[in-house]
Amino acid sequence: MxxxxxxxxxxxxxxxxxxxxxxxxxxxxxxxxxxxxxxxxxxxxxxxxxxxxxxxxxxxxxxxxxxxxxxxxxxxxxxxxxxxxxxxxxxxxxxxxxxxxxxxxxxxxxxxxxxxxxxxxxxxxxxxxxxxxxxxxxxxxxxxxxxxxxxxxxxxxxxxxxxxxxxxxxxTPGVLWPKLDSAEVAFKLAVTGAINDDVYDVEKVVLTLLTLLRDNYHERLTVRYGLESPIPEDSEELLKKIALKRGCLRAGGIIDSEKTIRIVLSDFRLGKLGRFSLDIPEQDSLV
Ligand SMILES: Nc1nc2c(ncn2[C@@H]2O[C@H](COP(=O)(O)OP(=O)(O)OP(=O)(O)O)[C@@H](O)[C@H]2O)c(=O)[nH]1
Ligand SMILES: [Mg+2]
CATH class of the missing domain: 3.40.50.300 (P-loop containing nucleotide triphosphate hydrolases)
Known part of the structure; x- marks a missing residue:
């Protein structure tokens, strides 16, 4: 990233x-x-x-x-x-x-x-x-x-x-370190709100989040967005399903991905998708 x-x-x-x-x-x-x-x-x-x-x-x-x-x-x-x-x-x-x-x-x-x-x-x-x-x-x-x-x-x-x-x-003002080598650490910092949303690819972060949710927190995802199982394997397809459920459509019925991305990110950050521990001691990462 x-x-x-x-x-x-x-x-x-x-x-x-x-x-x-x-x-x-x-x-x-x-x-x-x-x-x-x-x-x-x-x-x-x-x-x-x-x-x-x-x-x-x-x-x-x-x-x-x-x-x-x-x-x-x-x-x-x-x-x-x-x-x-x-x-x-x-x-x-x-x-x-x-x-x-x-x-x-x-x-x-x-x-x-x-x-x-x-x-x-x-x-x-x-x-x-x-x-x-x-x-x-x-x-x-x-x-x-x-x-x-x-x-x-x-x-x-x-x-x-x-x-x-x-x-x-x-x-003191918050300080990050100058070089973020790990894409995984960068994802976790971005999704939890430590990095200004203007300086990273929000869509990429939310698609990664959706993959993580689908693979590890399937029920929270289906309940929150009223999705029917099976939910799509592909995160972009999943985002589209959420957009439809949420009525995130622009004129002409075009899916408003940007708005949907904001909704998912905000739900995650406000705890509406539940509690998350994305780092677990001495265990490999979820993403
Ligand atoms: N849920 C929850 N939210 C918190 C907690 N602590 C802080 N927040 C929220 O996190 C956001 C950031 O809090 P700040 O205290 O401004 O963070 P900071 O570390 O001083 O941030 P910078 O000055 O930007 O480095 C605010 O919206 C707080 O309300 C907490 O323990 N739980
Ligand atoms: Mg502060």
Missing amino acids: DINWFPGHMAKAQRMIVKDIHLVDVIVELLDARIPASSSNPMISDMIQSKPKVIALNKSDMAETEITQKWLKFYRQQGQLVVAFDAISGRGIKDLVNQIEVAARPKIQAAQAKGIKNRPIRVMILGIPNVGKSSLINRLKGSATVRTADKPGVTRGKQWIKIGKNLELLD
Whole structure:
């Protein structure tokens, strides 16, 4: 897939993160619980070096619960601090704050030993675009302090937010990595909304999504769109069937593929096709 996913502002964001990393005690790496492996930026470990890190699997309301549990186990076995989280309802938030405190403890104790009391824990939130960094900050703060939206690239500058007496958080712009070698990772990032829809082939992504749904989530697909079995093997034919069911027709009865593509993508992203875990620990991919 040909994607220009590394625009100038992202390179700038990356420089800013590297420059500011020494200001913080803990990194929260926000991953998308639907695609923990694919949403993990391989550049992050280079950028943060030995800083204590907590992995937070956000959007866990949209992922399959059992698979999220497997991911938690997977990361714990690697000795990582990890929580499952959902920035919309706030489920998992206490756990996250606890883990941040655990990660920061050595730093805070060292400060106390030097006589510095009540120093807040400084935390940098890192993650790919649209993963929910700003939503997490708003949820911790308890109010809509920073801007969020259902598209990537919303946060551009950095911003410190004070949470109570104990925490100071730095919101950062989402960063992807300059070279996406794997078409599979690119698909997962695109379909979950991490990459701006203007810079990839949306039709190709939705046709891949339809193949995945047909092969692995047949019933959800037939129920959602009222399709009769057997459904077409060919994804373009399948798209046409959905268009007909949805009445996506232009003048003269011509199928409006663009509109149908938007409907399927939006249904997937809004959870109308159910919960999805597209990355499974230590298992080959579905696509
Ligand atoms: N269902 C669900 N949606 C979420 C969750 N967290 C965030 N969102 C939605 O995801 C979208 C992106 O959230 P933001 O907080 O703006 O993401 P961000 O990581 O700050 O994005 P950039 O600033 O663009 O990098 C918004 O529409 C949020 O409402 C979650 O846990 N569950
Ligand atoms: Mg943001």
